[in-house]
Amino acid sequence: MKIIIITPKFFPILSGNAVCTRRIEIGLKKLGHEVLVRTPHQINIKEIKTFLPDVIHGLNAYQSRVVQKLSLELKIPYIITLTGSDYEECLIDSVKYEKGLDKDGVKEITLNVMKGASYLVVYNHETMKRLLSLYPKFDNKMKIIAKGVPIIDHGNYSFREENFIDTHDFVFSLVSGIRPVKNNFCPIDSLGLLRKKYEKIVLTLVGPVADEEYDKELREKIKGLDWIRYVGGIPIENMRSVFLESDVILNCSHFEGESNAVIEAMYYGRPLLASKVNGNIPLIEDGVTGLLFEPENGDLFSKKAQDMIVDGAFREQLGKNAMEKSLQFINIHEPENYENLYLLSMN
Template sequence: MASHLMNSTILMITPFHKKSRGNKLTSERLQTGLQKRGWTIDLLSLESDDWQCILSGALKEKRYSLIHGLNITYFSRVLSVFPDIAQLPLVLTTTGTDLNYDIQSSFKPEIAETLNAVKYIVVFDDYFRTIFQQFYPKSASKLVTIPQGVSLEKRKGPDRNELGLNENDFVFLLPSGLRPVKNLEFAIDALEKLHPEFPNLRLLILGAVIDQKYSEFIQKRIRSLPWTVYPGEFPHDQMYGMMSLADVVLNTSYGEGQPQAALEAMSLGKPCLLTAVPGNLNIIVNGREGYYIQSQADMVAAARILITNRQLCRQMGENARRLVEKKYSLQKELCGYEAIYQRLLPGN
């Protein structure tokens, strides 16, 4: 990266930054990676009580050359409070719930205004282009597809024993924040059917409490299931070690942007079972890196195959690792965003 780009300071705005969830991890990964390439990037979380004061002061000082927002819904709220930011080049990254639910629920003028104001709209997968073509066709020409990159620090976390797991347990990993859209009960109910057949089956749930009511429901549900382990939230820098303990990774969401945690586990050679929903679809080839599932019966059947055929499980895991290395590399992701920034900040 040429040194003159250090003169351009970029503001990245994320809706969430307190708990380990997609927007936090994406914004931190991009900020860290792009800063290593010479970009100056500040990060502002809308969870900060004084975010409006911070942004107001920065705009008065003309501190930023470009603003990069994550999540259409939340970025539209920023734009409604600070319409003058539209005078700067704006980049938007869509992150999941905003695409699968918010922009499809009904036409919202503030969403249309935001999409009109931004110069580029990043989606994680080409599938999401169809949503824009249907609901906001005038914005379709602004779309850029940049798959998420995977970045895992190779640090140890708790071992199996510390998590209440035995060495011979077959562990299904469900890395997910506890909120309704993640549909954790799908995995619990399906594996409960399989557990009598395979007593060493375990389900390890890793994620933050995001929706309090739903979290209480899930924790009450698993209290009577000793084969299900939920140790609570752990910092992201321990995920490498904890994901390494698993045999298979799950994503049972109703809808996704792109399941970052599942990709992280796949990068460690774990095959996956993914619900066949937007955001999960197009990640794998069914039967090569794992399986797509549409029902609990599908999940029971696929899980049984992986438990009983360890050689196939290992081969699918290796296929998953290669896929992530090829398609979801951090370097490719950073190059994609860097290209956008360079187009919008020529000569800076």
């Protein structure tokens, strides 16, 4: 089978969609399929017609909406994986998503792409239930395919050494793209106050820039704060070191579809301090497989961050529980699940 995957971002840019696409691509190729990956800006219709795909797979209904046009031109079906911002921002909250396009226009485009898809994929039951309560007409085409085994690469990169972090420092790492929904400002003031008592605290900001204006504000905020390391985006082969050499992994998002960073942190047995939002709640049991806080509650964040600092045995147990939990929900059959869905859509 020949599959073309359309994704908003792809390597070398490291983003959630890029990581998911790469994982799916690797899995499908192992099954013997030919896979062509392109972003919407890389679409070359001549190249695609030469490739002769059997099916199109789009990640994010709004950002990869070009799949609908391709489907009509090539006369082949498409499926959509709903990744988070496409339903949270475009459908549920209906906030402005793109300059010059109002929220009603964004919502209409997103729904139209979803209507044209043979199947819609979500990552978990909670998301399916939530979406179908609002859009029951998609019941017959919505399927659950949980995320697969994280991409593991054993490179020689040393996260602490490369970022001048001492072995005795206590490292909180916020692993996420830099954009408003990821709430990158969240830990700065709270950890800054805690640092008066625990001077070994270091905060690292790991992830690519997805919003230039927001990034400028963030850089201005942390200017002169030598306990914060602005790491930015790094190659996927170095991410294992980020997780293993951090004491606590942070997720401060206002919403999540299902965070790759959260899943990977759990897979590597790292303690998590994460925002109590829809995408995180199914993965993290507060006090058992991680700690949860409301994104706007700085005091609660500080209290739970302090709990992490002072109790090493507690951190270790959280990480151990997280690893065990991750093995229950990580989907070892992700490539086969997509393969079956492609075949169904073609029939």
